[in-house]
Amino acid sequence: MNEKKDIIVVNELTKKFGNFTAVDHISFEVRQGEIFGFLGANGAGKTTAMKILCGLSLPTSGGGTVNGYDLSRDQEKIKRNIGYMSQKFSLYSDLKVWENIRLFGGIYRLSGKSIKEKSDAMLRYLNMTDLKDELVGDLPLGWKQKLAFSIAMIHNPSIVFLDEPTGGVDPETRRLFWDLIYEAAESGTTIFVTTHYMDEAEYCDRVSIMVDGVIADLDAPAALKQRYQAADMDTVFRQLAYQAKRE
Amino acid sequence: MIEAIKVENVSKHYGACVALDHISLGVQPGEIYGLIGPDGAGKTTLFRILVTLLLPDNGKALVEGLDVARDYMAIRRNIGYMPGRFSLYQDLTVAENLDFFATMFGTSVAENYQNIKEIYAQIEPFRDRRAGQLSGGMKQKLALCCALVHRPSVLFLDEPTTGVDAVSRKDFWNMLYRIRKAGVTILVSTPYMDEASLCDRISLIQKGRIIKTGTPEEIVAQYPHRLFGVSGNPAYPLLKFLRRSPNVLRCFSFGSEHHVAVSPGQTGREDLLKQIQDAGFRNVTVREINPNIEDCFMELAKEEGQKS
Structure with missing residues (x-):
């Protein structure tokens, strides 16, 4: 039934800070090409888990692989092979659009020729060719987010991590941003996304919900709604998150 | 009855950027009024004008009949303000933060304990913890207590729920209803459209302009x-x-x-x-x-x- 390979495999992953267990023996897989929603209340351990998956933090015990690279041993290879975008940090405001593209292309060791080609194609796809000499800080938030997403994929990663990519964005732009996510997923890129908008949870192929450091449940949105007899994902989320004990 | 907040034709520019473009609105005493719009719509600029931290380029803004430009000292005594980002001292404890804000307004926590009791009770077990060590939800509760400790009649909450998960957001709104019951007028901004229906009246704001004002039901009915x-x-x-x-x-x-x-x-x-x-x-x-x-x-x- 599962003909696609798993791009993320996590096994009993645990992270402790002193005597506080932020992530408590979580295990799950993310399939190649799926949109995977990683949800949880504030303080449930999402950010900690995501940092480990991006090669920015080491597990205390347990482990796993991202794109075949080991979370404990191959951190540098993981960083090189994934895309990452967050709402808080993504682009340099005081650099121009094309300068940002060149910077990130260089960081991912693309050749000058390849950066030029990618840059042209990206700006055409985003309808931003006329804006390439603008400072990123002067762009409307929606454009910035779209550009940041495309730049996060400049090195053709097989998986891209999106950390609350649409926070504070206006409703239409938020949906146009999801069009980009769908397009990327259709072309085979795996999307790992966190969000506080529960309607966006419905757009995911599968969703996991973390509560107090463990994965309280994981399934397709339709299956979760049926299991919790809920009309929408917001209700599912609340039912699970209200069980949280730790503050 | 004097409107709790009155904004008439207010504009504000930062250089060539128009942050507010001839904004007008009125908030009745005792209502929860929502300012709903995405980042960059001008919400924070309007808040700063109303809490007397910024002067409008033109137009007029009144809080309980007092002019933000002329009567700013009187306004400051009567309002509570919870800004979007900073409002707590990270290296002071929960109790110290609250004491500090009470003292700033010439009162004491003991004198106003009844006013904040319901919310403060939830964080009191952590009274000796530094604010910087609190979880997001607890920080939010402490910030709300600090904004309420001097019994303000108008409360300004600038994006209190941004980045907060769906469960904590629900809790926060329940707290707002209790505050409203005590007769406090609340102006609250949010980028989450689903919170609009929780307000008594709202203005939708985008690019410095108010594109609609009314009760959530009225606005929906006009679609x-x-x-x-x-x-x-x-x-x-x-x-x-x-x-x-x-x-x-x-x-x-x-x-x-x-x-x-x-x-x-x-x-x-x-x-x-x-x-x-x-x-x-x-x-x-x-x-x-x-x-x-x-x-x-x-x-x-x-x-x-x-x-x-």
């Missing part, structure tokens, strides 16, 4: 199109198909459904269903639905864009 909730597989190709369809005015995803706007009298439910099924989509359902605030916001933002 000009017929709206259908459509689901089917595969979902994303269905979205693209609907957008290309000649009778469809707008189509956006809303969770598990696409919201499809058509002109009243143009396309019925049966037509739409047949069209979609004929195109080969599976598990298709089409139902007529009422718009929500987010539908209205997108519609109004579009109209506003066509005007300018």
Whole structure:
């Protein structure tokens, strides 16, 4: 039934800070090409888990692989092979659009020729060719987010991590941003996304919900709604998150 | 009765950037008034003007009849303000923060304990913990206590729930209802459209302009199109198909459904269903639905864009 390979495999992953267990023996897989929603209340351990998956933090015990690279041993290879975008940090405001593209292309060791080609194609796809000499800080938030997403994929990663990519964005732009996510997923890129908008949870192929450091449940949105007899994902989320004990 | 907040024709520029463009609104005493709009709409600028931290370029703003430019000292004594980012001293404890804010307003925690009791009780077990060590939800509760400790009559909350999860947001709104019960007027801003329906009245704001004001029910009732909730597989190709369809005015995803706007009298439910099924989509359902605030916001933002 599962003909696609798993791009993320996590096994009993645990992270402790002193005597506080932020992530408590979580295990799950993310399939190649799926949109995977990683949800949880504030303080449930999402950010900690995501940092480990991006090669920015080491597990205390347990482990796993991202794109075949080991979370404990191959951190540098993981960083090189994934895309990452967050709402808080993504682009340099005081650099121009094309300068940002060149910077990130260089960081991912693309050749000058390849950066030029990618840059042209990206700006055409985003309808931003006329804006390439603008400072990123002067762009409307929606454009910035779209550009940041495309730049996060400049090195053709097989998986891209999106950390609350649409926070504070206006409703239409938020949906146009999801069009980009769908397009990327259709072309085979795996999307790992966190969000506080529960309607966006419905757009995911599968969703996991973390509560107090463990994965309280994981399934397709339709299956979760049926299991919790809920009309929408917001209700599912609340039912699970209200069980949280730790503050 | 004097309006709790009155804004008349207020504009504010930062260099060439127009942050507020002739804004007017009025807030009645004792209501929860929502300022709903995305980042960069001008919400924080309007808050700063109302709490007397920034002067408008032109127009007039009054808080309980007092002028923000002339009577700023009197206004500051009567209001509570919870800014979007910084409002607590990270290296002071919970109790110290609260004491500090009480003292600043010439009062004491003991004197006003009743006023904050319900919220403070939830964080009192952590009274000796530094604010910087609190979780997001607890920080938010402490900030709210600090803004309430001097018994303000008007409370300004600038994006109190941004980045806060769905459960904590719900709790926070329940606290706001209790505060309203005590007679406090609340102006609250949020980028989350679903919070609009929790307010008594709202203004939708985008690019420095108010594009609509009213009760959430009034705004929803004025939505000009017929709206259908459509689901089917595969979902994303269905979205693209609907957008290309000649009778469809707008189509956006809303969770598990696409919201499809058509002109009243143009396309019925049966037509739409047949069209979609004929195109080969599976598990298709089409139902007529009422718009929500987010539908209205997108519609109004579009109209506003066509005007300018």
